[in-house]
Amino acid sequence: MATVPTFEELFRDCRESAVHLEMRDSYMKSDPAYVDWAAGVAINPAERWADWLALVSEATSRGVKVRRARIVSEPVSKYIQFEHEVTDGLNIAAGEEVCWLPRRSATGIALPGNDFWLFDSSLLLVNHFDGEGEWLEPFLSTDRREIELCASAFEAVWELGIPHAEYQLV
Structure with missing residues (x-):
C-alpha cells in the first residue's frame, strides 16, 4: 500500500x-x-468518546458486525474495572458486541503476540504498546498467514467468551 x-x-x-x-x-x-475515573470522577462515555460512538454507530447502521473480545487476568486489574464500567455506555451503545474471556480459559488457544483489529477478514491492523501500555504505531498487514492466525484466535476466544451482560468482575 502506498499510503496507510x-x-x-x-x-x-x-x-x-x-x-x-x-x-x-x-x-x-x-x-x-x-x-x-481512577480519581473518582464520573465518566459519561457519550461525552468522552462521541467520535468513537459516531464512527461505530455509522458502521453498524450499514450492517457491519463489530465484535470485541477481551482476554483478562482474574482478579482483574483496576484498568479492566474501568473498561468494564464504561463498556455499556461506549461499546454496547455504539452497536458493538463484547465478550470477556478469563485468561485461565485461553490456555488452549493459539494467540498472536499483539492486539489487533481485523477488517472484513482481509485487512489486519496490529496494535503495538510499550511495556506500560502506552500506544505505539500500529502495523497494517494483508499477509494471509497473519490474518488466518488472528481470525482463528479471535473466533476461538469469542466461542469461549462470556457476553458482556453476563460477565461478572472477579
Whole structure:
C-alpha cells in the first residue's frame, strides 16, 4: 500500500465485519478518561468518546458486525474495572458486541503476540504498546498467514467468551 489509511478510514471502508482482540490487563494509563475515573470522577462515555460512538454507530447502521473480545487476568486489574464500567455506555451503545474471556480459559488457544483489529477478514491492523501500555504505531498487514492466525484466535476466544451482560468482575 502506498499510503496507510487512518483507523477511521479503515472503519469507514469496512463492509462486513470488524473484530478486535484485546489481551492486555492495562492500556494507556495516561488517558485522561482513565485518570479521571481512577480519581473518582464520573465518566459519561457519550461525552468522552462521541467520535468513537459516531464512527461505530455509522458502521453498524450499514450492517457491519463489530465484535470485541477481551482476554483478562482474574482478579482483574483496576484498568479492566474501568473498561468494564464504561463498556455499556461506549461499546454496547455504539452497536458493538463484547465478550470477556478469563485468561485461565485461553490456555488452549493459539494467540498472536499483539492486539489487533481485523477488517472484513482481509485487512489486519496490529496494535503495538510499550511495556506500560502506552500506544505505539500500529502495523497494517494483508499477509494471509497473519490474518488466518488472528481470525482463528479471535473466533476461538469469542466461542469461549462470556457476553458482556453476563460477565461478572472477579
